[in-house]
Amino acid sequence: MPYKKLLAGAITLALVSFQASAATEPAWVTKSNENAKLLLKVQAKYGPENASSLGVDGYDEQITDMSRDQFDAINKDTRAVIAELRKRLKAETDAKVKQDLEILINTAEDQLRSAAVNRKHLLPFMDVTQLMFGVMRLTLDPRIPKERQKTLLVRLEKYAGITKGYRPITELAYERYVERQKADKNLLGPYKGEVEQALNAAPAMIKGMKDLLTKSELKGWEPAYAAIEKQLTAYNAKIKSEILPKARTDHRLPADVYADNLRQYGVDIAPKELMAKALTSFAEIRNQMTITASLIAKERNLPNADYRAVMKELKKQQIPVDQVMPLYGERLQQIEAAVRQQGIVTLPDRKAVIRLATEAENAQQPAPHMSPPRLIGNTGEYGEFVLTTGMPPDASGKKLVFDDFTHQAGSWTLTAHEARPGHELQFAKMIEMGVSTARGVFAFNSVNVEGWALYAEAEMQPYEPLDGQLFALQARMQRAARAFLDPMVNLGEITPEGVKSFLMDEVGLSEGMATQEMQRYTFRAPGQATSYFYGYQRLMETRQAAEVALRQKFNRKAFNDFVLAQGMLPPALLRKAVMEEFVPSQR
Template sequence: MFVTPFSFANQPAWVVRSNELAQPVLQAQARYSPEQASANGQEEFDTAVADLGPHLYERRKADSDKLLLKLKAERTVETDPKVREDLDILIGAVKDDEQTQLLQRQNLLQFINVAQVVYYGLDAVLEPRNKPERQAKALVRLNRYAGLEPGYRPLADLARERTEDDLKRHGLTGPYIEDIKQQLENTDAMLKGIREDFTNAKVKGWEQPYAALEQQLHAYTEWARQAVLPRARNEARQPPAIYADELKQVGVPIGPDELIQRAGADYQEVLGQMNAVAGRIAAEQHLPSSDYRDVIRMLKKQQIAPADMLPHYESRLKQIEAIIRREHLVTLPAREAHIRLATEAESASVGSPFMNPPRLIGNTGEYGEFVITVTNPHAQSDAKMDDDTHQAASWTLTAHEARPGHELQFDSMVEKGTSIARAIFAENSANVEGWAVYCEAMIEPYMPLDGQLISLQSRLLRVARAFLDPMVNTGRITPARAKQMLIDDVLMSEPTAQSEIDRYAFSSPAQATAYYYGYTQLRSLLTQTQLALGKGFNLQAFNDFIVDQGLLPPTLLKLAIEQEFVPEQLALMAKGKVAGK
């Protein structure tokens, strides 16, 4: 079945052609990970379940090799430069995935977090943004997860067999013990989230297959405690080839040593800026200390009541939108953004505020959501998670997650339309998170002083991530020492610091470095474009162009700026016009 992205947007011919070429890649991805396909919006896979059958690696490798031959053949005959660029994105995505599969097979003892796979697979179909007829398909997927439909076996049994295959192979590195423990602890939270999803969607007949699945997941958890925990490693450090590949996956092409060196220097620069702003706040408010730590502790006391959380963030968004329009920073859509509080399952799985993106294929009007988390079930103390719940913090968090950050970036792709290659296969953390941190810096000069200080605190965290994550993953610092630095010097609460360290050590190694790397690439590109255009440079036109490119990685975005944006702006300047006003 042919699927089209952004169904209510008019598509230029090159996008239509590119999307045709992307279909085999989408189908190949969906064959093994239909849950991700559902999240992307491919409804024809809503009842399918992850393929964990025997000889999984060999089957995926064979399919990838065939797909690469087909894509490369198309590349040799394609004449449209944009389509050729998208074919390069598709070829790169397939090759990168194949390399990742190989490295993991060579190095790692795989353990599959079945509870999380099942939760996300069902949540993608049951979520409130979907129509009731789509939500009803979750019942079929649930029965297949539980092995209650002919031709299907329980997913937990298949996952166990794949790990048992690896247990027979020598020389593989086991999962990090803290990762395994947390995954097993999360089982009940994932099951609760599934119950709530079915109940809220009012789907009938889920209770019996759910009871079977619940029993299977608890048995899988108990087996993992007996069979996998003894093989777990006690340190976060990963095999070097695995961490290098993880950096590449998130869009960071430089190694750990260079990251540590660059970010270590920038960390000191941000500290200096923070103390300067803190000094101004202390002088204005006659505070006893001007040290940034003391000033931030004072600001954190201005907590938002739980009942006021949503209204406060909605009001803050209105203030930021007014700044964007007044200063001509970027073009805003006419509709409102969506904000909500996280569920318990989302808090257990994610642990920090996030953007829940819209479906990017077959979209019929669904938009992204800025989701606020206020608890971390894995916190190791009773300390309050107060980092995003005080008034000054809402400035930078809203700019990052909502507008002009993630929500604008993703929903603009839906409204304006872009190719599948650029929306899905070009996506990495550097181009997504880099834009969001860039947006924080864009709004910062117009914030009040307290908002500026917390915005700088957020940037300090981005920079700290860029050296702490590689240090943890190369064994140069323990997770405990890195966590203490985040608490003492970045002024994070213990629950948020724990979520950060879990991210570095096991939940998403390398991903946290992409915020800093993507941000520095965009800021550098901004400077180069300003130099190229001089007094004719227009920030709104520049930012609109970046948003219009979808999720191009930094290298391709730089080419687009040089080959399209700058010549177009120079032509307008020659005619006495300035775009974006």
């Protein structure tokens, strides 16, 4: 995976993994999952935090071994798995199992390629504070069984170096950084903005760890936490004194690293081609926004019909904090009613969960997001739509808040994206229907998961009021802007400040939202932001192909239910399934 941070890998896997019980799954799924265990075992060996976040038994008390460089060992074990999977592929006769074997092999080869290109160019900078907060947040999630939460105490003592045979993870992370620095003087260190942001966000996350532990039912955590707090403070001081002064001022990644990022996120076309598609789409969406804004201006007697002015006026309708959650609950009910009335997709009977983020969660991940459930060994837990409220303070202490989601009109499309019929429904369908591990875990990329959520926004737009439609278009415009601004800033065709000002002036984002967007393109996850636009485009292409093939026989609800039933398939495999399975079944 392209994320350099262990935490991000854990979250990504947690988003997409699911394993149905052997009693209910088809025989081909059982056989496919046995094959997938080979690759899961390697990932668990070198990233046990990932495995336990999936719900896999046996890894809850283990931590990643950072006492030595593991690059060669991981490569050796992964290549052995690839060889075995290829052997099984030659002997396999079931078409679905064969396809899953190809998914597993391709995923393993992609992981090797990505690890090699990152090792060739980059020093292994680790934000240990973010890692520790992520592990604690995932383990102490109320949806996790209490018995499983207790294993965190064992991990904390190992991270702190209290357990015999272990040393503090902060010391080991710094040693691995210096080790690679001495081994190759040409390796690039972290970008200055990334280091500054890690240091700025650290206090909120350290406090967030203590808050999580205090609110939990764990006993005896205080000594380990005290040691970790002291170690993180010292580690961050060392980052400030030793790494920050030498951090690179140019945010741009080497071309092959950025290209690998795009590939890992699911974008399989060249940056220039992506930019051309996105620039055209941006102009078309802007035209639609101009029409919609003029209708709203006429309806409300606004003096300026420009879409920017109309959005600014609508944003003034900010909702008091104590009314934000009731508003989003109301939006969800309205959207669900429209989904059922219009026959868009099949919804569960239970309610979706929406909650406000904590300050620590704001620091870790500023953008609104879906907090996924534990999907292996799941006993009925579901995802949560987490609404963030701002950025952590910058180096000067300035804190940027968002006005993008806490107003009447902006709540429609965000609810459709993160809750229903977007991400929450995606994960719910995997829990309720079950998919093979290969299709749920290893076929995943950002393009297919975010493509569905943006598609869900478009499905709901016609049934929203005019002001809601305007901000639905703004959200789509933002995704098109991402698909040309992210490559442009990484190719040196625009500056980070240019990105921020464009998003504020032309897309209408708040300074806080524009800042976190710029950070996403430059160091949080370069390349990832392009996946929304590209995934939406590919899914719409597939739907249109099905409509052309079926004409009057095309059924939207049947199509959307079929897409969700496939799990997290990437675009090419989804298109194949739609044209070879869905279309013939509808005829």
